[in-house]
Amino acid sequence: MAEENLHDSPATALDLHSCTHGQLLALMEELGQPAFRAKQIEDWVWSKGVGDPAQMTNLSKALRDALSERVGAAGASELARQVSEDGSRKYLLGFSDGAAVECVGMPSPRKLSVCVSTQAGCAMGCAFCATGRAGLVRSLTAGEIYEQVMHVRNDFNSRVTSVVFMGQGEPFANYDETLKALRKLNDPDALGIGARHLTVSTCGLIPQILKFANEPEQFTLAVSLHSTIQKTRNVLMPGVRRFSLVHLYAALGEYVNKTGRRPTYEYALIGGVNDTEEEIDSLCDFCRGTLCHVNIIQLNEVSGSPFKPSTPEKAQQFVERLARVGVEATIRNSRGADIDAACGQLRQRVR
Ligand code: SF4
The missing domain is CATH 1.10.150.530 (DNA polymerase; domain 1)
Incomplete structure (x- = not known):
């Protein structure tokens, strides 16, 4: 009964x-x-x-x-879509109450990766992010997060091999629904995507990082660092000012000790802001001797933003300097930059 x-x-x-x-x-x-x-x-x-x-x-x-x-069934409807030269497709999905979010499908040989949003809009206010400028509309339910993946899967008519929670919103500001969605994606009776292929990206909400460390599944954690100098980070990511880098460092250490898993650090290079010598030195100090992987990303330009991308030479310099202190780093190509689907560019906009 x-x-x-x-x-x-x-x-x-x-x-x-x-x-x-x-x-x-x-x-x-x-x-x-x-x-x-x-x-x-x-x-x-x-x-x-x-x-x-x-x-x-x-x-x-x-x-x-x-x-x-x-x-x-909550039922998202497709309000708009764009197709990138690299094959990525961005969708604007609308829910019955008028909230709309973007999600992206990124195909590669025998793989389909999906980037989902966890909130309509975002309250974190990162200075370089299009979504952050518009503020938070509301958090999504687990079903609404899951639906984005199904929408992309159905459109590509292909199995989804990985999902990154890196679209609009701060997933850890919507922790419970994010976790429910992760578990549903991981469920063998649903899409059955391996936990390690499900990645949650946070600005660095420390209580939730510690909570995440205690979840039984091997989900992957990505942390948006963007600077390891407090003053710079406060300007770039005002939403996490209250969580100092010293405490973030300690929390990540605890995460690694508890899980044995390697977190990824996202670092979007912004010309003249976080690509200086001082910033490279500081990042090397932050990562040295710890278990981590650094993704160096070229900032995607957002129209009207004062922040400009750094240079490919600088990106290479970051990778080499990190390698010298034993830290693996990769220059990540942002997918779908030509359709504003790349990191930091998602924004509710019907074209
Ligand atoms: S980068 Fe992510 S967390 Fe920051 S404002 Fe944009 S959507 Fe929110």
């Missing part, structure tokens, strides 16, 4: 993307259906990406009709 209440009133539709297995079981019982129907419905929602009961063809017509009256 399912213990959970379905809903307060029969008029309230059960959202298939956010209801629990118990709630679905209770609905099946109420409709006089065997329990395995709940599993069949979940298979449609989470494996096939179908939320409309009318399309669930292995259910009887009577059950499909009954379900249509009783359930809904």
